[in-house]
Amino acid sequence: MVKKKLALSAMAVLATLSLAACSSSSSKKSSSGANDNASVKLSESYNNKAKSTTAANNTTLKVAEPNDSPFQGISDPVLASNAEDSDVFAPGGSDSLFNVDKNYKIIDGGLANLRLSRKNNTATITLRKDAKWSNGDPVTAKDVEYPYEVIANKKTTSQQYSSDYARIKGMAAYHSGKAKTISGITFPDGQKGRKVVIHYSSISPSMKFSGNSFLWTTVEPYEYIKNVPIAKLAASKQVRKSPIFTGPYKLDKVVEGESTTWSPNKYYYGKPPKIKHISINVVSSNNIDKAIQSKKYDFTAPGGVMHGTDYKQLKNLKNYKMVGSAALSYDYFGFNVGHYDTKTGKNVMDKNSKMANKNLRQAMMYALNLDQVTKKFGYGMTWRANTLIPPIFTKYWDSSEKGFPLNLKKAKQLLNEAGYKKRNGSKWRSDPNGKKLTIYFGAMTGTSAQAAEYQDYLQQWHKIGLNVQLTGGKTMEMNSFYSTLQSPKQSKIDVYAAAWGLSSEPTPTQLYGVEAPYNMGHFVSKENTKLMNEMNSEKAWNDSYRTKIFKKWQAYMNEQAAVAPGSFAYTWSPVNKRVKGYNIDPSNNEFWSNLSLTSTKIQ
Amino acid sequence: MWKTILRRVLIMIPEVIILSILVFLLAKAMPGDPFTGSINPKADPAQIHHLMKINGLYDPWYQQYWNWVVHLFHGNLGNSYQYQEPVTRLISSRAANTLWLALLTMVLTYALALPMGVFAGRHEGKLPDTVIRVYTYVTYCIPFFVILVIGIWIFGYVLGWFPTTGSISADATSGFKSIWSRAYHILLPAILGALFSTVNIVQYLRSEVIDAKRSDYVRTARSKGVPNKDVYRHHIFRNSLLPIAAFAGYSITGLLNGSIFTETVFSYPGMGLLFVNSISYRDYTVITALVLIYGILNLLGTLLSDIILSIVDPRIRIE
Numbered sequence: 001m002v003k004k005k006l007a008l009s010a011m012a013v014l015a016t017l018s019l020a021a022c023s024s025s026s027s028k029k030s031s032s033g034a035n036d037n038a039s040v041k042l043s044e045s046y047n048n049k050a051k052s053t054t055a056a057n058n059t060t061l062k063v064a065e066p067n068d069s070p071f072q073g074i075s076d077p078v079l080a081s082n083a084e085d086s087d088v089f090a091p092g093g094s095d096s097l098f099n100v101d102k103n104y105k106i107i108d109g110g111l112a113n114l115r116l117s118r119k120n121n122t123a124t125i126t127l128r129k130d131a132k133w134s135n136g137d138p139v140t141a142k143d144v145e146y147p148y149e150v151i152a153n154k155k156t157t158s159q160q161y162s163s164d165y166a167r168i169k170g171m172a173a174y175h176s177g178k179a180k181t182i183s184g185i186t187f188p189d190g191q192k193g194r195k196v197v198i199h200y201s202s203i204s205p206s207m208k209f210s211g212n213s214f215l216w217t218t219v220e221p222y223e224y225i226k227n228v229p230i231a232k233l234a235a236s237k238q239v240r241k242s243p244i245f246t247g248p249y250k251l252d253k254v255v256e257g258e259s260t261t262w263s264p265n266k267y268y269y270g271k272p273p274k275i276k277h278i279s280i281n282v283v284s285s286n287n288i289d290k291a292i293q294s295k296k297y298d299f300t301a302p303g304g305v306m307h308g309t310d311y312k313q314l315k316n317l318k319n320y321k322m323v324g325s326a327a328l329s330y331d332y333f334g335f336n337v338g339h340y341d342t343k344t345g346k347n348v349m350d351k352n353s354k355m356a357n358k359n360l361r362q363a364m365m366y367a368l369n370l371d372q373v374t375k376k377f378g379y380g381m382t383w384r385a386n387t388l389i390p391p392i393f394t395k396y397w398d399s400s401e402k403g404f405p406l407n408l409k410k411a412k413q414l415l416n417e418a419g420y421k422k423r424n425g426s427k428w429r430s431d432p433n434g435k436k437l438t439i440y441f442g443a444m445t446g447t448s449a450q451a452a453e454y455q456d457y458l459q460q461w462h463k464i465g466l467n468v469q470l471t472g473g474k475t476m477e478m479n480s481f482y483s484t485l486q487s488p489k490q491s492k493i494d495v496y497a498a499a500w501g502l503s504s505e506p507t508p509t510q511l512y513g514v515e516a517p518y519n520m521g522h523f524v525s526k527e528n529t530k531l532m533n534e535m536n537s538e539k540a541w542n543d544s545y546r547t548k549i550f551k552k553w554q555a556y557m558n559e560q561a562a563v564a565p566g567s568f569a570y571t572w573s574p575v576n577k578r579v580k581g582y583n584i585d586p587s588n589n590e591f592w593s594n595l596s597l598t599s600t601k602i603q
Numbered sequence: 604m605w606k607t608i609l610r611r612v613l614i615m616i617p618e619v620i621i622l623s624i625l626v627f628l629l630a631k632a633m634p635g636d637p638f639t640g641s642i643n644p645k646a647d648p649a650q651i652h653h654l655m656k657i658n659g660l661y662d663p664w665y666q667q668y669w670n671w672v673v674h675l676f677h678g679n680l681g682n683s684y685q686y687q688e689p690v691t692r693l694i695s696s697r698a699a700n701t702l703w704l705a706l707l708t709m710v711l712t713y714a715l716a717l718p719m720g721v722f723a724g725r726h727e728g729k730l731p732d733t734v735i736r737v738y739t740y741v742t743y744c745i746p747f748f749v750i751l752v753i754g755i756w757i758f759g760y761v762l763g764w765f766p767t768t769g770s771i772s773a774d775a776t777s778g779f780k781s782i783w784s785r786a787y788h789i790l791l792p793a794i795l796g797a798l799f800s801t802v803n804i805v806q807y808l809r810s811e812v813i814d815a816k817r818s819d820y821v822r823t824a825r826s827k828g829v830p831n832k833d834v835y836r837h838h839i840f841r842n843s844l845l846p847i848a849a850f851a852g853y854s855i856t857g858l859l860n861g862s863i864f865t866e867t868v869f870s871y872p873g874m875g876l877l878f879v880n881s882i883s884y885r886d887y888t889v890i891t892a893l894v895l896i897y898g899i900l901n902l903l904g905t906l907l908s909d910i911i912l913s914i915v916d917p918r919i920r921i922e
Contacts, residue, residue, distance in 0.1 A: 067870075069880050070872035072685065072686050081646075154657070157687045159638070159646045159650055159651065159654065162646075163649055234687035235687060240688070253773055256696055257872035258770060258773075258870065259769055259773045260773075261773040281769065281773075283870055284768070284867055284870045286752060286867065290755070291760065294760035296760070479633065479639050479883075479885060480634035482639050483635050483639060516648075
């Protein structure tokens with residue numbers, strides 16, 4: 001039950017992400033090796049030895065969703081575009097089609113099974129026999145196909161369509177409005193059947209993983225919503241007030257923007273849930289600590305945003321255990337080394353750009369004291385990142401990469417070698433041609449801790465003799481920050497700090513590809529393109545080859561330092577000791593069913 | 604007077620038109636667009652571009668404005684980009700929440716402040732006056748945000764007397780139970796709001812009462828032998844209400860403004876947060892709709908204040 005949709009991390013520099021998921025109740029792995037560099041080690045599961053009781057399970061499990069504004073209330077993962085909505089509707093099972101293993105690889109046993117055929121370039125999705133919606137209707141082949149119609153419809157409000165879907169035959173014609181249906185999606189035993197075959201022009205190894213951009217992995221209740229025009233779906237009561245689900249719980253009530261309540265879905269095909277009632281409430285992040293300390297909630301929604309300062313407040317609570325895993329996100333530093341050619345739709349490196357020198361970029365990274373900064377302001381919940389793949393991807397993340405630990409001597413040496421020297425008694429280094437060098441640092445306005453971090457970066461850069469200043473002399477509001485970065489050619493920002501939230505399939509082409517508009521630093525090289533292509537080449541159907549390429553890419557990106565890793569973070573929750581079976585490992589596909597309670601009151 | 608009111612309303616029309624053009628232009632002048640916040644690896648820029656296009660966001664401003672006006676006259680304020688639902692529905696649900704909270708806060712504020720003001724004025728310079736004055740200054744000095752956080756902590760979490768989030772509890776289904784649940788949820792924020800916003804009313808009232816005490820008509824009333832109680836009730840109180848009546852119109856139309864602080868701390872979905880969020884998300888349709896509503900309400904507020912004033916004080920006549 002990987003939540004497919006990820007909150008954009010652009011809004012909060014600390015990415016807000018959603019990953020709900022998890023594993024069988026009492027199988028405990030100690031924390032995955034995922035967080036070797038973290039100073040605090042959190043476990044992905046809470047190994048509660050107490051016994052659950054029927055009386056306890058008949059009470060209400062209380063979940064808090066820490067957020068400063070009301071949730072938007074779109075239950076449909078095809079249409080929602082934020083983490084809060086997927087958090088508060090999570091007990092419904094997020095309408096996920098497939099189960100996944102700990103690497104988010106799609107496995108059998110979920111609502112449907114997936115078979116990919118390299119020979120025919122098809123994906124065959126077969127629903128299980130007992131798949132039902134929470135109103136008792138069967139889940140049909142049409143329900144698997146309908147999300148594609150919603151996503152690609154000309155009048156949709158969904159942001160999910162990507163050019164990768166054009167690989168589905170007939171998709172381009174449907175997307176442009178020329179065809180009424182998608183010819184490449186067929187139903188061998190009819191729309192009411194259980195089988196869907198999707199025909200592609202070519203298929204990609206990334207399709208083995210949940211969160212890829214070729215295969216949509218949730219269902220839509222076609223019969224239930226077919227009379228609502230697609231443009232009005234997000235506003236309809238079928239999506240907002242009385243949505244139906246395929247997961248372990250059915251929705252009892254939603255109070256707009258505030259709370260949802262749930263009870264077991266008797267039509268659920270999987271493991272029957274034990275707890276009889278669940279309520280999820282939005283709680284202001286200003287007083288989430290107080291709410292937990294006064295035992296109002298059993299845990300905060302897995303994936304809800306909890307900060308390092310919250311950890312500092314809560315870590316010593318007796319009745320709560322802090323459970324977490326590395327987040328599907330990372331903070332990074334980007335360097336502006338080129339522009340985006342709007343005519344060809346390609347990113348182009350400029351040899352003469354201010355940041356074109358590799359030594360300069362590396363030196364700037366070595367000058368930063370990210371270990372100390374994350375320790376001081378993250379309270380153990382963030383730590384220096386060593387690569388551009390977060391450790392949640394246990395297989396792909398290269399733990400042996402060093403990244404950029406503080407090394408002022410090396411930084412200075414790199415600058416000297418490249419000819420960035422102090423000339424004519426100046427306090428600052430000038431560029432190799434002897435010209436004055438002022439570097440502009442773009443940073444988004446955020447918390448006071450972030451402001452302090454930015455000041456520290458500037459200080460460190462000044463230490464190695466680089467005249468770095470904040471763009472415009474101050475931090476930038478989020479919208480103007482991204483507007484500036486996304487303009488095809490800009491010289492206001494030379495280096496910037498930002499973050500990405502990732503889907504559970506980490507191919508980075510959308511972010512750093514030649515044609516990617518999100519490649520905001522415009523770093524392009526033959527080697528980079530080659531490596532990213534190889535991640536999904538024919539050979540990459542072999543998992544170990546794919547892993548090797550991912551590791552090679554991480555090393556290459558670090559060596560080039562055009563986009564450099566900043567920090568990783570935990571996504572974590574305080575869990576009350578009356579809760580049993582809490583486990584956020586991605587392979588715990590029955591997260592909600594595996595929960596039980598050991599006491600009638602929050603302890 | 605009706606003529607005057609009609610004239611005032613007619614003048615409001617060009618004012619509203621100018622306001623709406625200004626709002627429209629300023630909203631578009633902000634950097635970013637409703638989809639800037641959506642950049643993430645899963646949102647294809649081409650799709651974002653497509654969404655911008657079908658929403659007419661690339662059209663020249665006068666065309667967008669014209670479309671907006673045409674829709675407005677059909678009672679359609681557009682769809683919120685952020686919430687993906689009609690703006691009218693979104694605002695009306697938030698407005699109801701805000702209205703109840705603000706109404707209760709206002710009633711409590713007046714219920715507290717009026718007696719305090721009169722009492723302080725009556726006992727000018729004595730102990731009760733000092734106590735009330737100190738109270739109003741202290742409450743005026745403390746940032747409201749701090750009060751809310753402390754209030755929710757003590758009465759919500761430590762003592763557990765009041766609910767801490769939302770506008771209604773999830774198990775309140777219908778009828779009396781849901782009304783009670785709503786009332787219960789707004790009680791704490793309303794009490795805190797009332798306790799800490801008395802300063803204006805108390806100070807105005809107090810100084811008016813002090814002035815009135817020394818005026819000729821009070822002396823006349825006293826010398827006629829009118830009992831002290833009646834002097835205060837009929838002569839002083841009514842005349843002292845003038846400055847308060849002057850901003851009563853604004854208070855009434857201001858009920859819909861909402862409080863960002865209260866809404867954030869109590870996770871209470873209201874107008875204040877909606878406005879602020881719509882600005883940071885560049886949710887143009889919501890921003891323009893809200894500013895327009897606030898603008899009209901303010902104009903109405905001025906008018907209402909004048910009308911109230913003329914009722915309270917017969918010396919003032921709108922001509």
